[in-house]
Amino acid sequence: MVDGVGDSVVFAVTIPATVWRRYYGGSVRTVRVTAEDGRTVAFPAGVLQRFVGADGVYGRFRLEFDGQGRFQGIERLG
Numbered sequence: 001m002v003d004g005v006g007d008s009v010v011f012a013v014t015i016p017a018t019v020w021r022r023y024y025g026g027s028v029r030t031v032r033v034t035a036e037d038g039r040t041v042a043f044p045a046g047v048l049q050r051f052v053g054a055d056g057v058y059g060r061f062r063l064e065f066d067g068q069g070r071f072q073g074i075e076r077l078g
Contacts, residue, residue: 006066009035010077013048017056023048047074 011033015023022028023045032042041063048057064072 006064006072008062008064009037009039009041010060010062011035011041012060013057015048015057017054020052020056024052043071047071051076 013031013033015031023031029045030042031045031048032040034040043063047063048061051057051059051061060077061074062077063074066072
């Protein structure tokens with residue numbers, strides 16, 4: 001949660017490098033995940049850019065958003 005306002009979701013993502021190229025190239029712009037609590041969340045692929053490695057994007061993340069559903073931050077949990 002950000003400053004007591006908004007909400008957060010925790011999710012795992014697996015995007016191999018071959019698939020990530022479609023995000024990077026712009027043909028796919030939105031990542032849609034199912035959070036651990038069952039909610040479906042969509043967000044811009046660019047949010048994950050700093051977590052991309054040579055093999056793609058893998059891990060468990062917490063995505064934070066405000067009361068209006070706007071992105072506030074993301075962190076890798078593991």
